[in-house]
Amino acid sequence: MKVCLINPTEMHRVAVYDLAKHLAMKKNYEVTVLQPSENYRLTEKMYSEPFRRGNIEIIYLPSLFLRKLHYSIPHFHKEFEILCKLVSELKCEIIQACEYAFLTSIAPIFVKRRYKIATVLTFGELLGYTWFYGDTVVDAIAKTYTYSIGKWVLNSYDRVVSLTKKAAAGVEQFGVPRDKVSTIPNGVDLGNFRLDSNLNETRAELSIEPDEKVLLFVGRLSKVKRVEVLIALTMQLLKEGFSVKTVIVGDGARREYYEKLAESIKTNVIFTGWLPRHQTYKYYHVADVFVLSSLSEGLPAVLLEASAAGKPSVASNVSGVSDIVVHGETGYLVEKFNISSYAKYVKSLLENDDLARKMGAKAAAYVKENFNWDVIVDEYEKLYREILD
Numbered sequence: 001m002k003v004c005l006i007n008p009t010e011m012h013r014v015a016v017y018d019l020a021k022h023l024a025m026k027k028n029y030e031v032t033v034l035q036p037s038e039n040y041r042l043t044e045k046m047y048s049e050p051f052r053r054g055n056i057e058i059i060y061l062p063s064l065f066l067r068k069l070h071y072s073i074p075h076f077h078k079e080f081e082i083l084c085k086l087v088s089e090l091k092c093e094i095i096q097a098c099e100y101a102f103l104t105s106i107a108p109i110f111v112k113r114r115y116k117i118a119t120v121l122t123f124g125e126l127l128g129y130t131w132f133y134g135d136t137v138v139d140a141i142a143k144t145y146t147y148s149i150g151k152w153v154l155n156s157y158d159r160v161v162s163l164t165k166k167a168a169a170g171v172e173q174f175g176v177p178r179d180k181v182s183t184i185p186n187g188v189d190l191g192n193f194r195l196d197s198n199l200n201e202t203r204a205e206l207s208i209e210p211d212e213k214v215l216l217f218v219g220r221l222s223k224v225k226r227v228e229v230l231i232a233l234t235m236q237l238l239k240e241g242f243s244v245k246t247v248i249v250g251d252g253a254r255r256e257y258y259e260k261l262a263e264s265i266k267t268n269v270i271f272t273g274w275l276p277r278h279q280t281y282k283y284y285h286v287a288d289v290f291v292l293s294s295l296s297e298g299l300p301a302v303l304l305e306a307s308a309a310g311k312p313s314v315a316s317n318v319s320g321v322s323d324i325v326v327h328g329e330t331g332y333l334v335e336k337f338n339i340s341s342y343a344k345y346v347k348s349l350l351e352n353d354d355l356a357r358k359m360g361a362k363a364a365a366y367v368k369e370n371f372n373w374d375v376i377v378d379e380y381e382k383l384y385r386e387i388l389d
Helices: 014-024 076-088 107-115 136-156 165-174 199-205 227-239 255-261 277-286 301-308 340-351 353-370 373-388
Strands: 002-006 030-037 051-053 056-066 071-074 094-098 118-123 159-162 181-183 213-218 244-249 269-273 289-292 313-316 331-334
Touching: 002 014, 014 030, 014 056, 014 373, 030 076, 056 076, 071 076, 076 094, 076 107, 094 107, 094 373, 107 118, 107 136, 118 136, 118 373, 136 165, 159 165, 159 373, 165 181, 199 277, 213 227, 213 277, 213 301, 227 244, 227 255, 227 340, 244 277, 255 269, 277 301, 289 301, 289 340, 301 313, 301 353, 313 340, 331 340, 340 353
Parallel strands: 002 030, 002 094, 030 056, 094 118, 118 159, 159 181, 213 244, 213 289, 244 269, 289 313, 313 331
Antiparallel strands: 051 056, 056 071
């Protein structure tokens, strides 16, 4: 089966690249990924030559990137041209776009009209409906888009795949028939989270003392992630006599702001900066508790990764987070504006090693059962067969 997956921006989405990797591992799949890139100017006559990464062929699409907004604008004509060639000459059978909020999701609709090609749209959240950035202007624009162009895009695909149960229920409010909606989450590669034999080396690298507990955050340093909650939590724990270090893995527009906020406890808050994804895995193993205090989330890969590493999480009860964290079993869910509860639950885990270990073990078992890529690929195969039939 020949499948084309469209990545929406320069960041490699799990719902595209990890799915592509696991589909390509099966002998009966040929996978092409369409990847926006600014290295190829809009004035170019032809798109770049494709190349292979393992069994995946990647074709670069000239695009403009609005990095402050984490948004990309593709060259629509080039995208349409590439997709038409894939369908008409290379006999691609399914086009699967990612995220209705990105303009890369529009060209497949017109290709479908020309060639009657099967189309699938995956999405994480409904902007302005189940997901909010925390900025009045940005959220108003997002909501307007969702209720206009977004609604049209969602209704123009053969099947819509939501990564979370909450978003799947919400999409029906936009006129998408229930029988066109599926919930298939992202998965996690469990092999990446075997116990790190260099645990002591990683602790030494971070100057973590033997008696110090570790809180961990991994993600973009943006407004929606509310890292200020984690910094305030660290301050409170230190005042109450806890021996703790907080490790913040990631970078973003608010990094300087967060570093200034943590200035008074800078020996206890470590900013690693941006790291390649494979280099972040070792930090999960040094953590005692993973903390995610976001205002909004989709299906956060970092929670899947923390759970796969056998760590309990304390996280905001927003959208897909409750698909991963089972309250009181694998971690704790906190209502996003109930700031005091983060401290309550984190302290209970830091004070009770046995409880933390048991919750971490249950978290690892839960993701193994529910977010294993083998299971997820089977779900996609079933979906593809239904569409083609």
